[in-house]
Amino acid sequence: MIAWIKRAAGLLAGLLLFVRFSELEAWMAAAIAVVIALAWSVDFIFPARIRKSAGPLLLVADVLLAAWAAVSGVFTWWLMAAVPLALLCWNAGNFLARWKDPPARARARYLRSLAVTVGVGSAGGLSAALLEGRFSIGFAASFSLMLLGGVALLRIFRGYR
Amino acid sequence: MTGSWRLVAAASVILVFSGFLLSNSSLLIIALPFLAFAFVPFLLPLPKAAAVASVEIERVVMPEGESIAVTVSVTNNGPAVPLAHISLCVPEGIRIEEETLLATSRSAGAVGSMSYRITASRGKYDLTTVRLQAQDALGLQQRETLLPVSASVSVVPLGERLENVEIFPSRTRTLSGNIRSRSPGSGVEFFGTREYTPGDPLRQLNWRAGERWDHLVTNVYIEEKAADVGIVLDARRATDVVIHGDSLFEHSVRAAASIADCFLRRGNRVGLLNYGSFLDWIFPGYGRQQHMRILSALCRVQPGDHAAFREFSYLPIRLFPPRAQLVFISPLQADDVSTLRFLRALKFELLVVSPDPIAFEASRGDLDEYGKLAKQILRAGRTALLTQARRSGARVIEWDTSIPLGVTLHRLGGQR
Numbered sequence: 347m348i349a350w351i352k353r354a355a356g357l358l359a360g361l362l363l364f365v366r367f368s369e370l371e372a373w374m375a376a377a378i379a380v381v382i383a384l385a386w387s388v389d390f391i392f393p394a395r396i397r398k399s400a401g402p403l404l405l406v407a408d409v410l411l412a413a414w415a416a417v418s419g420v421f422t423w424w425l426m427a428a429v430p431l432a433l434l435c436w437n438a439g440n441f442l443a444r445w446k447d448p449p450a451r452a453r454a455r456y457l458r459s460l461a462v463t464v465g466v467g468s469a470g471g472l473s474a475a476l477l478e479g480r481f482s483i484g485f486a487a488s489f490s491l492m493l494l495g496g497v498a499l500l501r502i503f504r505g506y507r
Numbered sequence: 508m509t510g511s512w513r514l515v516a517a518a519s520v521i522l523v524f525s526g527f528l529l530s531n532s533s534l535l536i537i538a539l540p541f542l543a544f545a546f547v548p549f550l551l552p553l554p555k556a557a558a559v560a561s562v563e564i565e566r567v568v569m570p571e572g573e574s575i576a577v578t579v580s581v582t583n584n585g586p587a588v589p590l591a592h593i594s595l596c597v598p599e600g601i602r603i604e605e606e607t608l609l610a611t612s613r614s615a616g617a618v619g620s621m622s623y624r625i626t627a628s629r630g631k632y633d634l635t636t637v638r639l640q641a642q643d644a645l646g647l648q649q650r651e652t653l654l655p656v657s658a659s660v661s662v663v664p665l666g667e668r669l670e671n672v673e674i675f676p677s678r679t680r681t682l683s684g685n686i687r688s689r690s691p692g693s694g695v696e697f698f699g700t701r702e703y704t705p706g707d708p709l710r711q712l713n714w715r716a717g718e719r720w721d722h723l724v725t726n727v728y729i730e731e732k733a734a735d736v737g738i739v740l741d742a743r744r745a746t747d748v749v750i751h752g753d754s755l756f757e758h759s760v761r762a763a764a765s766i767a768d769c770f771l772r773r774g775n776r777v778g779l780l781n782y783g784s785f786l787d788w789i790f791p792g793y794g795r796q797q798h799m800r801i802l803s804a805l806c807r808v809q810p811g812d813h814a815a816f817r818e819f820s821y822l823p824i825r826l827f828p829p830r831a832q833l834v835f836i837s838p839l840q841a842d843d844v845s846t847l848r849f850l851r852a853l854k855f856e857l858l859v860v861s862p863d864p865i866a867f868e869a870s871r872g873d874l875d876e877y878g879k880l881a882k883q884i885l886r887a888g889r890t891a892l893l894t895q896a897r898r899s900g901a902r903v904i905e906w907d908t909s910i911p912l913g914v915t916l917h918r919l920g921g922q923r
Binding site: 402405406409412413416417426429430433437440441444445452455456459460463464466467468470471474475478499502503 | 510511514515518522525529531532533534535536537539540541542543544547550551589590592642643644645646
């Protein structure tokens with residue numbers, strides 16, 4: 347399950363960047379985004395040694411592309427989603443490298459920790475964007491989002507329980 | 508902190524600084540998920556594991572080439588650890604063939620177990636440390652704890668099973684055994700005849716001889732007794748040859764184990780002297796316990812150097828029973844022949860099993876023209892050395908280590 351979550355997140359992160367660069371008509375960057383998406387999603391065809399060293403490189407490439415897209419045009423919500431998805435994909439890859447066949451309890455524990463941490467980061471980013479007035483989703487939705495971020499942060503304090 | 512944490516921390520710092528430098532809030536927003544990851548270890552530090560480890564070994568003594576199971580159990584007496592990896596720190600010489608996770612749990616008081624199958628080369632190994640690597644779920648922080656354990660395993664040399672090694676000691680013990688003594692008695696091999704004396708068993712009468720000499724004659728047989736055997740293992744570094752990690756000395760050790768086993772099985776009293784950087788003497792004895800003592804000594808012996816033991820001339824002959832059978836396992840050096848001569852003069856019977864260093868070295872590499880010439884010169888020198896040793900009165904068996912010792916002894920008449 348974790349492997350599938352990882353692949354889906356990696357594919358989505360690359361495709362979101364591809365959409366952004368297609369809008370900007372930066373075709374070279376779009377091609378790189380597609381390569382990253384493919385590399386995240388079908389990395390099981392490579393040997394473990396290459397996978398281990400490629401993970402951080404793909405994350406850095408993803409973040410650089412996201413940063414470039416952010417400074418060179420209009421900031422969009424899907425661009426913001428690309429970074430947490432890339433982080434999620436990279437961390438899940440690390441977990442699978444550390445523990446090849448984890449028991450169900452360990453998998454569940456890990457997914458909870460990952461979701462909470464990514465949730466805190468994403469909620470924080472989205473809240474900052476809302477505060478800056480980049481998007482408008484209404485007071486109730488913004489408040490709920492901040493509340494959810496706060497709850498996730500509390501769960502980190504309580505050891506993900 | 509792990510490399511993963513350093514990566515996310517570096518990314519978040521770079522994004523935050525770039526955001527401030529370029530006055531671009533988008534970069535700051537992108538940095539927030541990284542900051543969330545980077546701050547997790549500060550918000551939720553990894554608890555310190557208070558663990559106790561224990562090691563169980565399937566057998567404390569194993570022969571070379573076999574594998575044994577080792578189970579490592581770690582009990583966590585401290586707070587729960589999200590992810591813990593247990594690994595056994597093995598000394599050099601031990602190879603882990605298989606590693607299996609038996610059980611793991613994060614809760615306090617829980618036991619985690621790992622099972623290993625290990626093989627090792629000859630030697631005595633102490634297992635002293637178990638490494639416990641505790642990690643948080645996201646792999647951002649890690650703490651390594653070394654837990655003391657106490658266990659040891661002895662890997663004894665794997666010798667051949669020799670049926671018999673023919674020896675002719677000049678003195679035997681009073682106990683009956685399988686070695687032909689030089690005196691008449693109640694054996695099975697014919698020794699000679701003597702005049703009949705009342706009380707001799709009638710079935711031992713030699714009727715043909717009696718008819719010829721016109722009085723009663725009795726057959727007498729060679730008495731078979733147990734003997735004193737002293738095995739001298741040459742552990743001098745100067746006589747060892749090491750090629751591509753394979754050592755001639757290891758073959759000598761296996762030969763010593765095989766010969767000791769053979770003599771002990773046949774009821775003889777066997778002692779062992781490892782002659783190298785120091786004298787390791789196993790007092791002569793009988794039976795399985797003595798076999799284990801000898802294997803234990805062979806397990807720990809290593810080739811070494813010492814000025815006092817550079818030649819066999821300092822061999823402490825008083826350790827051996829008078830006129831005992833001595834078995835030297837040595838490639839031999841030029842100076843050793845005088846010692847063999849001296850021992851023969853003291854009525855010791857000598858059998859020299861000499862692993863061939865030239866054949867050993869030549870079999871582990873292609874020789875060019877000069878190599879072949881060097882081999883011929885060395886071979887001539889060695890032949891002369893072995894001839895001198897034979898002339899001193901010792902029975903010398905040259906052993907090409909690529910051939911089993913039993914086959915060599917059989918071919919050269921050392922084995923019945």
